[in-house]
Amino acid sequence: MPMPDHNTPKAHKKGKRRRSTLVSARRWIQAFSLCAFMITLMATRLGGMASPANNLAVRISPFTMLTTMISSRTFLIGSSVALVLLASSFVAGRAWCGWLCPLGTILDIFPLARIRKKQAHISDRLRSAKYAILLTAILAAVFSNLTLLFLDPITITTRTLTVGLLPVLDKSIYQLELILVNVPPLADTVYKFDQWLRPAVFQSTPAIFLYPAIVLGFFALLIALNFLAERFWCRYLCPLGAVLGLGAKLSLFRRTVKNSCTSCGLCEATCPTGTIDRAHGFRSDPSECTLCFNCLGTCKNSEFAFRQAARPETGYEYDPGRRTFLESFGAFAVGAVIVNSNVLKLPDTRFALRPPGSTEVGLLSKCVRCGLCVKACPTQALQFDPENSSVVGFMTPVFVPRNGFCDYNCNACGQTCPVQAIPSLLLDEKHKVVIGKAVIDHDICLAWGHQTPCIVCEEMCPLDKKAINLETRTILDPQGQKIELQLPVVNSETCIGCGTCEFKCPVPGEAAIRVHTVETTL
Amino acid sequence: MKAFNRRQFLRMAGLGMTALATQQLLAACGIKPTDSTGRDISQMKATQTPDLSTEPSTNEMEPTQSPTGEAPGLVVVHGTNPESMIRKGMQAIGGLERFVKSGANVIIKPNICAGYRTYKYAVTTDPWLVGALVKLCFEAGAGRVRVMDNPFGGTAQECYANSGIAEQVANAGGEMEVMQHLKFKDTSCPNGVAQSSFKLYEEFLTADTIINVPIAKDHSAATLTLGMKNLMGTVNGREQLHSSLHESIVDLATLVRPTVTVMDAIRILLANGPTGGSLDDVKETNTIAISPDIVTVDSWATSLFNMSPSDVGYVRKAIDRNLGVGDLSQVKLEEINADA
Structure with missing residues (x-):
């Protein structure tokens, strides 16, 4: 031989x-x-x-x-x-x-x-799983559900970076800087580094992202x-x-x-x-x-x-076939039952605010869960927040005003969205878009509940004609003296739900003024 | 990778410790660590907080309170060109060299509270006035001139750009600084009544010269935004101050001491402040006022709104707490017309 x-x-x-x-x-x-x-x-x-x-x-x-x-x-x-x-x-x-x-x-x-x-x-045989996932995702898409898009490899990578790795890095670097500025010979260098880093790479306010562990854990699993x-x-x-x-x-x-x-x-x-x-x-x-x-x-x-390929190369045991189709249909059916029967989580729509201009239905039928809007948002108001999104909306962006307000003069999310799940709005249009409506909790509001002067919400409302008005009442202060107190009242007609008031409300913990979804304030 | 044994580790650690110790040793020997402007860091905090109990004087540099003194205590300039207004105004008060020493580290603090209105709405300080001040500072020999604010209505970069101030400052060769989160330090306020400390931007304690350039405007909570109210932009978490707003503003004014305050009353906002939104509320008054005494200039500015100093809580409290001179009859006032 x-x-x-x-x-x-x-x-x-x-x-x-x-x-x-x-x-x-x-x-x-x-x-x-x-x-x-x-x-x-x-x-x-x-x-x-x-x-x-x-x-x-x-x-x-x-x-x-x-x-x-x-x-x-x-x-x-x-x-x-x-x-x-x-x-x-x-x-x-x-x-x-x-x-x-x-x-x-x-x-x-x-x-x-x-x-x-x-x-x-x-x-x-496990190789056929990818075809089953693809088919299940397509079947779900027929019913306008895109939950399985969280399995797209590109969105996995963008999301892991924007919602997971970058915020964690940002926070870690910030903590490190906080320690190093106390070492006198390093302080100047740290300040200079931070000054370059903050506008150029990270937001000027250190990251306050929610749940990075979920996306990072998923990536670690892969x-x-x-x-x-x-x-x-x-x-x-x-x-x-x-x-x-x-x-x-x-x-x-x-x-x-x-x-x-x-x-x-x-x-x-x-x-x-x-x-x-x-x-x-x-x-x-x-x-x-x-x-x-x-x-x-x-x-x-x-x-x-x-090589000329007139006929497809088939004959592998894992090639997609009838069995894959049946498996996908089964998976789709089971998934639909789980999601619609609310066994995982009861939908709470009160605070499921969506980015400006997008509707719940429109967003869910288009959002590919890439997290680019979360990255683009300058105030960190957009978040991946499982608490306030439904199971169907897993890893879709939610507007969390307590984290950051929707900057009146910014339309970055819509400009960045690759699939128009968040409409690309001109600033003039965006100024009129209603995200939600602010509602005051009179029990914990400093002015209403504690007779303490505080009208931060009114002061910071960005509208030309403020959506928070003031009502002046004469009350007795703890010393028994008559004082005039200004009380904030929301005008639900004009409020656009930008959440500046909720973000700035000085009440600790949840704000005394919160933006609710429009449906739940009617 | 090269092995790193215990002996080497100990050697490195020893070297590091020695370096740190040397720094302390040098400090003890009188060779004090200095910051980038060459000022002694270790002395700063102690000297920056003025002793308010002895004298009602607000400025260590000049005894401007006496009406018999040479330089006027307040200069009011009317005109249409911000640059010639500030130039002539500064000449009248004794020249900017009085406040800006050669090589000085200068911070100009305009009001850039929000990023969604142009200067026409009288929500933010006139950009040309700020630009002219930067120019004047350099003419007076300033080493470094930075302009900054801590806005609440949008990101700093956006507010700087939309107010038009960024452009004018760049033209004049100054720097816009986005306030760094790292530099907001818990700073005790020894003369505080309502606040014992502030989360203060530390540069306001270390700068050689602070030029406060507020815009005079209506304010829902504080009645008017004037010079002292403008200092709220030097702290983080200002919304926490609202329950005792007037007292807190005066507390802050005892801690942050502008070298000179230039009141921008080129156009003023008469209603719906602090963020305005309607040109109907804007009145063109074509005036600026300059004084090293923040209380004097604030007291004067109340007259723009047909008020008296006692109508604005924090101005009244500042006068009561002897922070400065509020009685304008005791101040040598010079009024000039820059267009003449």
Whole structure:
């Protein structure tokens, strides 16, 4: 038996060189893509990068485009860039996953499975889970529900950064600065650093974000899954990977194995998605292959080439079929029952305020849960707040006035939203938009309940014709002297619910004046 | 990574400790740590709080209270060009050099309370007046001139821009500083009646010169916003002060001591303050008033609204607490017309 050609030193060396150029090219592009992604995200703020550029990453996902299109029954021109990515899957399969996806790159940074001595055995059948998630999300979208959009890999990454990592970093740095300014030789440097950091990177007021642990925990889970298998998320769960995987069944550029394969198994060990499998004769499924080229140098008998693909590549046990459809329908039905029967959480709509201009129904049928609005909001008024959002609205933005008021002269959230879940309003329009209505709790209000002079709410109401008016009464103070006291009264007709009053109310804890949703104040 | 053994760790720790100790040692030997402007940090807090019990004098620099003194205690300037108004006004009061020493670290504190009105609504200080002041400070030899406020109606950057002040300050070569959260320090107020401490922006204690440039306007809670009320922009958590607003304003005025106050009455807001919103409430008065005594200038400004100093709680209390001279008959007043 002649020696296999690829084992000669010369061929091996040549192959190695080819591999390293392509693989390092991929790694550079991955790093560049992740950096570009982060920079556009950091630049998303009032007065920062303009809208079409900063939210490109979110709009590029065909999974997001497809589901929002179905649930809102509108096609957004801005989302048409997703068609480019979708089209790319017919040419280069899941190259996006291996070369550009920010989440994929982050998962590549943590190849935890390699530290295991014995590889975990996971049934290939689990690969169909991603198709099931995709189908379930589409079924839910038909009923205008987008809850499963929290599983889009791009929104996962944006959300983790905007609602999780950045606030935690912000807070940590601030705490550190607080300690360091007390060290006299460092104080000046710390102040200078902070002065650069605050307007340029973070808000001038240190972050007061709610629940970053939830998004960070979810992200940590995705990384931890890498311990079971490299790119566990991409192989088994990613719905965007499923969309691209379906296109990849027809992809032109793919890896093929020649008949001269010697079954040496070298390529199998290098594949991060585990699609090169002895059981399939070391072939790779284009729906799983991310074109990472790790396998390229190991063998001369496999090659990446353009091949006419008239028929889709099928025949894998995990390919989507009737069973996947039934599973999805089942999952959808169970999910719908859980959500609508309120077993998880009773909906409390009193304070479920939405960003300016968006309605509950409109927002839920469009919001992709990317968290860019949360990042853009200059007062940290927009929050991911499970307390005040329904289960259906999991990870959608809620306006929390006690955290920050809606800046009268700001429309950054609507300008930033990639899917118009928050309408893009001109300032003149935004000034008239009603978010909610302020209601005074007379028992805890300093003026009404404690006869103490305080009309902060009236003073700070930004409207041309203030929505909080003053009523003057003569009362007896504790010393028995007659004093005139000014009492605030809300004009529900003109109040727009910007929440400046609630934010500034000096009563400790919950404010004595709170913005309620319009429906609950009628 | 290079191994880091116990011995090395101890050596580094020892070095660090020594460095810290040296700093203390130097301080004890009289070589005191100084801040960026070269001023002695360790002496600052002690000297910045004036002793109010001995003299009603408000300013250590000049005895401006006596009507027989050379420089007038209050200069009122009428005119249409803010720059020539402030220039002639400052000349009349003895030149800005009186307040701004060569190389001085100057803070100008206008009223930039909200970001949703232009200067026309008389909610924020006239931008050209602030710009001219920056220019004058540099002419007087100031080393650094910063302009800042702590707005409640929007982010600082937005308020600075929309008020028009950012542009004029930039043209004059000054800096707009967004107040840093880190620099609001709990500061005790030894002469406080209602407040024993404030969360004060520390730069207001360390600056060489503070020029207070309020705009005279109506205010729902404080009756009028004048010079002392304008100092509320130097603290964080001002909404906590409203239950004893007038007393708290005077408390703050005992702690933050502007070197000179320039009252912007170019246009004043007669009603619906502090945020206004209707041009019908705005009256063009084309006047500014300058005094090193914040109480004097506030007392004078009440007349713009046909009031007397006793009609405004904090002005009355400041006079009662001997913070400055409120009786204008005791003040040498000079009135000039800058257009003439």
